[in-house]
Amino acid sequence: MSNSELRLTEWEQSVMRAIQAYQPGIVLSTLEEDRALASTIRVALGLAQIGIGAREVSRWSTASYQKYPLVNPNMPVSLTGDGPPPPPAKAVKDWMSEKDSAGNPTSGILVLSDVEPILERDFGFVRLLRESLATIKSKGMRKTIVVLNKEFKLPDELRASFMRFSLELPDVEHLVRLVNELVSSAKRHEKLKDLAPAPEIVRGFAAACCGLTEAEATTLFSLSLAKFKTIDDRTVSLAQNEKARILLAGGALAMQEPRFGFDNVGGLENAKAWADEISPIIADPADAKAFGLKIPSGLLLVGVPGTGKSLLAEALAKQWRLPLLRFDVGTCFGSLVGESERNIRRMIDMANALKPCVVFIDEIEKGLGGDSLDGGTTSRVKQSLLTWLQEKPESVFVVATANDLQKLSSMPELIRSGRFDQKFFVDLPDTQARVQIFKIHMRRSGHDEVSDAILADAARATARYSGAEIEVVVQQALRFAFGANPRKLTREMLLRAVGEVKPLADTMSESIARLRSWCADGRAKLAGGTLEQDVAAAAVNTPAERANKVDDLVN
Numbered sequence: 001m002s003n004s005e006l007r008l009t010e011w012e013q014s015v016m017r018a019i020q021a022y023q024p025g026i027v028l029s030t031l032e033e034d035r036a037l038a039s040t041i042r043v044a045l046g047l048a049q050i051g052i053g054a055r056e057v058s059r060w061s062t063a064s065y066q067k068y069p070l071v072n073p074n075m076p077v078s079l080t081g082d083g084p085p086p087p088p089a090k091a092v093k094d095w096m097s098e099k100d101s102a103g104n105p106t107s108g109i110l111v112l113s114d115v116e117p118i119l120e121r122d123f124g125f126v127r128l129l130r131e132s133l134a135t136i137k138s139k140g141m142r143k144t145i146v147v148l149n150k151e152f153k154l155p156d157e158l159r160a161s162f163m164r165f166s167l168e169l170p171d172v173e174h175l176v177r178l179v180n181e182l183v184s185s186a187k188r189h190e191k192l193k194d195l196a197p198a199p200e201i202v203r204g205f206a207a208a209c210c211g212l213t214e215a216e217a218t219t220l221f222s223l224s225l226a227k228f229k230t231i232d233d234r235t236v237s238l239a240q241n242e243k244a245r246i247l248l249a250g251g252a253l254a255m256q257e258p259r260f261g262f263d264n265v266g267g268l269e270n271a272k273a274w275a276d277e278i279s280p281i282i283a284d285p286a287d288a289k290a291f292g293l294k295i296p297s298g299l300l301l302v303g304v305p306g307t308g309k310s311l312l313a314e315a316l317a318k319q320w321r322l323p324l325l326r327f328d329v330g331t332c333f334g335s336l337v338g339e340s341e342r343n344i345r346r347m348i349d350m351a352n353a354l355k356p357c358v359v360f361i362d363e364i365e366k367g368l369g370g371d372s373l374d375g376g377t378t379s380r381v382k383q384s385l386l387t388w389l390q391e392k393p394e395s396v397f398v399v400a401t402a403n404d405l406q407k408l409s410s411m412p413e414l415i416r417s418g419r420f421d422q423k424f425f426v427d428l429p430d431t432q433a434r435v436q437i438f439k440i441h442m443r444r445s446g447h448d449e450v451s452d453a454i455l456a457d458a459a460r461a462t463a464r465y466s467g468a469e470i471e472v473v474v475q476q477a478l479r480f481a482f483g484a485n486p487r488k489l490t491r492e493m494l495l496r497a498v499g500e501v502k503p504l505a506d507t508m509s510e511s512i513a514r515l516r517s518w519c520a521d522g523r524a525k526l527a528g529g530t531l532e533q534d535v536a537a538a539a540v541n542t543p544a545e546r547a548n549k550v551d552d553l554v555n
Contacts, residue, residue: 008046009039009174015165016043019109019144020052023163024136025129027147027154030167032213036148037111039167041073044109053107053142060091061113088118089125096132096143107142116149119158126155133161169349170214175206178214182221183231197231205231208239211255211325211354216246256326256360258318265308265315266440266467267433271301271424271527275316278421282320285356285395295394296421301401302524303426304512305504306468310362312426312527313399317358322397325351325359329366344384348392356395364400364414365407389419415523424527425519428466428505428512433528434459437467441474447489454491461498464505473497 008016018026030036041057048054048070057068058079065085066076080086086094091110098106118125129145136143147154147162154162170178179202186192197205205224209217220242224235243255262272278296281288285295299316301309317324327347351359389398400420415423429437438455442448462470476497481489505512519526 006042006046006049008042011165011167012039012043012046015039016046018163018165019043019047019055022137022140022142023144024133025145025147025158025162027149027162027164028167029150029164030148031150032167032215033113033148035170035214036167040109040111040146040148041068045070045073055107055109055142055144057109057111058095059111059113060085060088065091088112088115089122089128092128092132092145096135105139105141105143109144109146111146111148113148115147119155126157130157130161133158137161166345166349168352169211170217171355172203172206172210174214175209175217176203178217179206179221179231182218186225192225192229195230201231201233201236204233204236205239208236208243210323211350212243212246216243254326254328256314256324258314258324260311260315261318262315264440264444265311266435266437267429267528268308268312268424268426269528270525271299271312271426274422274424275319279320282322282356282397296397297392297394298389298398298400298420300415300420300423300524301399301426301527302423302518303401303403303515303527304428304466304508305403306466307426307428308467309401309426310360311467313358313360313362313401316397316399317360320358320397323354323357325354325357327351327359327361329361329364344381348384348388351396352393354396355393357397359396359398361398361400363403365402365404386413386419389414423524425515425524426527427516427519428464429470429528431459431463433467434462434465434470437470438474441471445474445478447478450489450494454494457491458494458498461495462503465498465501465503466505469501469503473501476500 015026015028028036028040037057037059044055044057054070056070057073059066059068059076063085065079067079068076085091092112095108095110096105098108100106115125119129133145135141136145183195183197183202187195205221206217209220212220220239221231223242224231224238227238228234240255262275265272281293281296288295299313301312303309314324351357392398398420435452435455438458442450442455458473462473465473473494474497477489477494480493480496481487484493518524
């Protein structure tokens with residue numbers, strides 16, 4: 001079998017190159033210990049195949065001490081018989097002193113699990129590792145010590161002797177192979193011997209499991225098989241729903257089902273047109289790249305609260321038929337040392353594995369803008385996010401929104417060219433957009449019978465209202481209609497509701513003016529019509545003037 005037949009992943013090849021370079025110590029940071037161990041064994045097989053020399057893998061843990069022969073790594077041999085594993089220091093000493101029949105030190109890879117608490121409290125073990133690594137390096141021994149654990153800091157004495165690798169979550173191709181292996185295993189069961197899911201179902205199930213560990217994907221496969229006795233569209237849906245539940249438990253990152261498409265977004269014509277323009281590129285990135293196009297990677301929406309920025313992000317995922325992940329920057333920050341950095345890395349790993357997808361970061365300036373007095377945590381999280389925005393996979397599209405211009409201005413590195421393909425300013429909706437928004441909410445609530453003339457009057461009466469505030473107006477009017485006899489929504493009820501809802505713009509005119517000035521300087525394109533184009537027609541600028549305008553329309 002050749003190295004190509006092994007099909008080592010890029011990550012495995014990186015580890016193999018480090019061992020080839022006689023790196024004495026390696027740390028594998030992962031949530032998937034079994035998968036990392038399996039990859040280490042595959043690396044050892046790869047080294048043997050290219051003539052670097054056989055390195056059998058031994059693995060010590062608090063529960064066992066085993067060797068994995070390269071001739072049959074699926075049949076590990078206990079190095080202690082039926083007895084318990086030796087203390088870790090003895091295991092390392094014995095492994096270091098092993099010799100072949102000619103009296104030469106043997107080659108090998110020693111994987112250490114469960115050593116984090118030992119490294120924290122046992123300086124003698126730290127010293128033993130340090131001297132063992134120095135001996136391996138000075139004598140050019142074909143030995144490597146691999147520390148396997150989730151996430152921890154090495155003692156300063158060991159840091160220079162170890163190279164760290166992070167095992168990313170499995171991608172679609174890895175999961176397709178896993179699902180096929182699970183199908184083959186399941187077919188050996190008498191009642192499932194006819195199991196033969198179509199290739200597109202296998203790939204769909206694998207895609208639905210992206211963002212999960214291999215163990216979690218295996219559990220979802222078993223759950224689906226137990227429930228449906230087969231793998232089909234139902235199992236794909238089940239996997240998607242279960243994955244959403246698992247991700248929700250992660251805190252900072254959550255799966256969100258896109259509910260509305262562009263037909264539920266009022267106004268924002270320019271932003272929607274841009275999205276339509278790049279849709280063919282998103283749909284077939286390989287063809288676009290072959291044509292010489294750069295794959296769009298992000299969109300920044302700056303504007304007034306409640307004007308549809310979040311709704312547009314949701315509609316993009318719906319329009320492009322991509323999974324939508326919502327990243328809560330605030331939840332990312334934890335109270336424990338290192339917790340915030342782990343959360344941001346977990347988010348990045350999930351997003352990278354879930355590709356292609358849309359990642360929605362709402363009010364990005366709240367979590368990352370401004371100065372910080374937290375010992376540098378915000379700065380490190382911010383830098384990790386900025387680096388990822390610059391270097392993330394092409395098929396991960398980020399939609400970020402921002403409301404606070406002052407905090408956003410403190411982050412010039414975020415809004416500079418390169419991190420977002422386009423920046424749009426989302427203003428309060430003009431009259432035409434407000435008519436569309438009223439129609440959308442009437443349709444959603446099942447009241448399509450309300451005439452265009454009534455909705456036009458309501459739109460004229462709601463200058464300086466955001467889309468969110470128009471939704472409140474519609475709900476208030478429906479409450480009026482629900483209590484009437486007959487239950488019919490009238491022009492008067494709708495306009496009365498307008499008078500009872502006070503727009504936020506009345507108290508944030510200065511903030512809106514700053515946002516518009518920022519946009520006018522060319523920092524962002526207009527997402528749709530602007531209020532300035534609407535003021536002359538509405539002639540409503542204050543609460544008193546608005547009340548008079550509503551009275552005129554009612555009368």
